[in-house]
Amino acid sequence: MISxxxxxxxxxxxxxxxxxxxxxxxxxxxxNVGELFQSDFEIVNLFATTDYINKQAKQLTEYQLIAKxxxxxxxxxxxxxxxxxxxxxxxxxxxxxxxxxxxxxGLVLVLDQVGDPGNLGTIIRVADWYGIKxxxxxxxxxxxxxPKVIAATMGSFARVQVSHAQLTEYLNEQNKPIFGxxxxxxxxxxxxxxxxxxxxxxxxxxxxxxxxxxLITDKITIPNFGQAESLNVAMATGIILDNFKR
Amino acid sequence: MISxxxxxxxxxxxxxxxxxxxxxxxxxxxxNVGELFQSDFEIVNLFATTDYINKQAKQLTEYQLIAKxxxxxxxxxxxxxxxxxxxxxxxxxxxxxxxxxxxxxGLVLVLDQVGDPGNLGTIIRVADWYGIKxxxxxxxxxxxxxPKVIAATMGSFARVQVSHAQLTEYLNEQNKPIFGxxxxxxxxxxxxxxxxxxxxxxxxxxxxxxxxxxLITDKITIPNFGQAESLNVAMATGIILDNFKR
Numbered sequence: 001m002i003s004x005x006x007x008x009x010x011x012x013x014x015x016x017x018x019x020x021x022x023x024x025x026x027x028x029x030x031x032n033v034g035e036l037f038q039s040d041f042e043i044v045n046l047f048a049t050t051d052y053i054n055k056q057a058k059q060l061t062e063y064q065l066i067a068k069x070x071x072x073x074x075x076x077x078x079x080x081x082x083x084x085x086x087x088x089x090x091x092x093x094x095x096x097x098x099x100x101x102x103x104x105x106g107l108v109l110v111l112d113q114v115g116d117p118g119n120l121g122t123i124i125r126v127a128d129w130y131g132i133k134x135x136x137x138x139x140x141x142x143x144x145x146x147p148k149v150i151a152a153t154m155g156s157f158a159r160v161q162v163s164h165a166q167l168t169e170y171l172n173e174q175n176k177p178i179f180g181x182x183x184x185x186x187x188x189x190x191x192x193x194x195x196x197x198x199x200x201x202x203x204x205x206x207x208x209x210x211x212x213x214x215l216i217t218d219k220i221t222i223p224n225f226g227q228a229e230s231l232n233v234a235m236a237t238g239i240i241l242d243n244f245k246r
Numbered sequence: 247m248i249s250x251x252x253x254x255x256x257x258x259x260x261x262x263x264x265x266x267x268x269x270x271x272x273x274x275x276x277x278n279v280g281e282l283f284q285s286d287f288e289i290v291n292l293f294a295t296t297d298y299i300n301k302q303a304k305q306l307t308e309y310q311l312i313a314k315x316x317x318x319x320x321x322x323x324x325x326x327x328x329x330x331x332x333x334x335x336x337x338x339x340x341x342x343x344x345x346x347x348x349x350x351x352g353l354v355l356v357l358d359q360v361g362d363p364g365n366l367g368t369i370i371r372v373a374d375w376y377g378i379k380x381x382x383x384x385x386x387x388x389x390x391x392x393p394k395v396i397a398a399t400m401g402s403f404a405r406v407q408v409s410h411a412q413l414t415e416y417l418n419e420q421n422k423p424i425f426g427x428x429x430x431x432x433x434x435x436x437x438x439x440x441x442x443x444x445x446x447x448x449x450x451x452x453x454x455x456x457x458x459x460x461l462i463t464d465k466i467t468i469p470n471f472g473q474a475e476s477l478n479v480a481m482a483t484g485i486i487l488d489n490f491k492r
Contacts, residue, residue, distance in 0.1 A: 126481055131471035135279050151432035156474050171254050189492040225491055231484070235372055238481045239488045246435040 002047055010047070010080045010090060019095065025145035027091040028081045035155030037063050041093050047072045047080065048089040059222055082147045095145055098163040099203050100136045100170055105196045107244060108176075109135045112167055112212050113203040114233055117142040121152020122234035123201075128156035130241040135162045136170065136207075146166045168211045171198065177217045180208050185219030193244045201240075204233045247321050248293055256293070256326045256336065264388045267339065271391035273337040274327045281401030283309050287339050293318045293326065294335040328393045335423030340392055344409040346416055348383045351442045353490060354422075355381045356414055358458050359449040360479055363388040367398020368480035371448075374402035376487040381408045382416065384458075414457045417444065423463045426454050427482055439490045447486075450479045 002010070012018040013026045024044060030052070036043060037059055046060075046069040053071060060066050072080075077087040079193065101108055109132050114120055120142040127135055128217060142149055144162045153160075155187050171178055179193075180200040202208035208216070222231065222239050231239070247258075256265040259272045273279050278296070282289060292306075292315040299306065299317060299369060308429045308468075317327075323333040346444050347354055356372050360366055366388040373381055388395055397404075401456055417424055426446040446462060448454035454462070468477065468485050477485070 006352065012276035033455075122478060122481065125474050126477060128472045129468075129470055129477055154474065154476070159473050170430050220374075222488065224375055225492075226374045227377075228371050228374035228400065230400070231372060231375055232368060235368065235481060235484045238477070239484055242485045242488060245469075 002070060002072050002080055006045070006047070006070065007080055010092065013092070014147060017144065019143070019145050024093045025095050025150070026081070026094055026147050027093050028083050028087070028089070028147065029151070030088055030240040031148060032155050032157075033089045033091050034059075034155070035119075036091055036093060039158035041096065041158060042205045043091050043093055044069060045070060045092040046089060047077060047091075049074055054119060054126055066239045068139040068158075083151065098161040100163045100165045101134045101161075103174070104134075105132075105194065107132055107241075108198050109237065110167060110171070110198050110200040110243075111135060111137045112140050112200060112208050113138055113206055114141045114201065115203060117146045117148035118152050119204070119232065120144070120171065121149040121157075123237050124125065124149070124153040124160050124162060126234065126238040126241060128153075128160050130245050133161060135160055136167070137162060137164050138167050139164055167200075167216065170214045171212070174198065177216045178215055179212065179220055180216035182207070182219045182221055182238060183230070185221035187223045188220045188240060188243045189223060191218070191220055191243075197244075199237075199240060201233055201237050204230065230235065248316060248318050248326055252291070252293070252316065253326055255337065258395040260328060260337070260393060262392065265391050267390070269341045270338055271341050271396070272327070272393050273339050273396055274329050274333070274335070274393065275397065276334055278396060278399070278401050278403075279335045279337050280305075280335055281404040282339060285404035287342065287404060288336050289314060289339055291316060291338040292335060292357075293323060293337075295320055295323065310319055346405040346409045346411045347380045347407075349420070352378075352380075352489075353378055353442065354444050354469060355483065355487075356387035356413060356417070356444050356446040357381060357383045357387050358454050359448060359452055360387045360445060360447065361433065363392045363394035364398050365450070365478065366390070367395040369400040370395070370399045370485050372480065372484040372487060374399075374406050375484075376491050378487065379407060381406055382413070383408060383410050384413050384455075385410055413446075414454050414461065417458070417461045420444065424461055425460065425464045427465055427486060428454070428465045428467055429465035429476070434466045434471045434486060434489045435469060437464070437466055439469045443490075444488065445483075445486060447479055447483050450476065
């Protein structure tokens with residue numbers, strides 16, 4: 001059974017302020033919790049149904065999680081968590097703070113003011129699909145540890161290092177080409193796209209901020225064959241990554 | 247002011263059953279309502295703030311909508327509508343029923359069991375970006391006129407014809423190649439992709455159903471460079487369309 005204090009803790013982790021203060025966040029649902037086991041994230045507590053515990057007995061033993069697991073009713077978990085479905089397990093996990101990569105080869109995704117949690121999570125997932133190891137976010141992006149972000153990553157939060165930086169300061173010190181997505185850049189179908197570069201994506205409503213735009217070395221655009229005015233930022237990121245990786 | 251009966255009507259249109267019965271649906275927010283003006287969808291009523299009415303006076307006159315417009319308070323609109331932000335205008339609009347395209351050249355998107363309204367809306371938007379005119383849905387896809395679908399299309403619902411069909415019956419009678427997205431198909435970066443074809447996308451959880459899979463002539467896949475197990479169906483659709491159109 002989930003105690004009153006545990007329930008209070010879980011609910012408090014819906015708030016960024018509390019996550020920062022306590023250094024903890026929530027991972028919910030079988031898929032996302034399963035990815036935790038194989039990562040080096042430290043699980044503080046697991047709240048899980050009897051069914052889940054029986055099904056995962058081997059894993060829980062292997063990862064020494066039995067003592068940290070609290071058997072909970074499905075209704076309890078539903079009340080404690082933020083998901084509408086898939087309420088068999090909730091993990092309380094220690095936050096990790098990543099630093100932006102310095103002078104490394106490869107593609108690094110840079111997000112400027114991507115405030116929507118669902119978009120950030122979807123971007124982390126597609127970054128993982130294309131083998132991107134680092135996503136660097138401006139301070140005003142959504143919080144990685146927001147439950148909506150974690151849910152949308154479908155487990156990819158455990159593999160992609162998401163860090164925060166003042167983008168102008170950070171990019172100023174790097175020496176790889178800096179590609180940026182604009183509505184009036186070069187047609188990405190016709191560009192030579194390198195294996196090592198930064199790819200900057202701006203928010204859907206504001207685009208890339210002026211200060212960051214000044215640092216862009218290559219403006220690119222996804223050609224428009226119809227009449228939609230724009231693409232969702234997560235969608236645009238996926239399409240651009242596909243072009244870089246083909 | 248919105249009358250009690252009008253409020254009741256608006257709320258009832260959140261339900262598929264009522265939309266079907268009355269043949270009406272809701273379009274909310276400036277961007278989506280703006281797209282209506284230039285389409286041949288018939289607006290039955292507009293509920294809008296004084297600000298909106300003043301700003302759009304020219305358009306409302308041009309499209310003979312003044313008499314159909316009910317001046318409403320922002321709070322009233324918020325209570326009437328389903329959006330959290332952007333509550334300056336709600337339109338009640340007549341549904342149109344589209345039929346699937348028959349023996350036409352070009353790319354046609356086919357969706358099998360895509361039940362999530364946000365995904366369907368995002369797919370319609372990216373289809374519009376790539377100039378796709380027709381999306382054919384299996385009967386168990388989300389309802390085009392669900393307010394969440396309309397919101398996610400960002401106006402593209404007014405340009406893309408979304409129809410419903412029993413997919414096996416429909417596809418059986420067509421003579422274009424039928425491409426389908428699978429996890430173990432041919433690498434889309436290396437396929438010859440024609441200008442005229444069906445592109446079938448299955449639901450995220452179930453993939454393409456067995457009966458439809460039998461009709462696929464070309465199985466394709468987006469190559470995976472990392473460790474994510476899958477992509478969101480809307481994301482996969484966008485990436486595949488980009489590959490077809492490049």
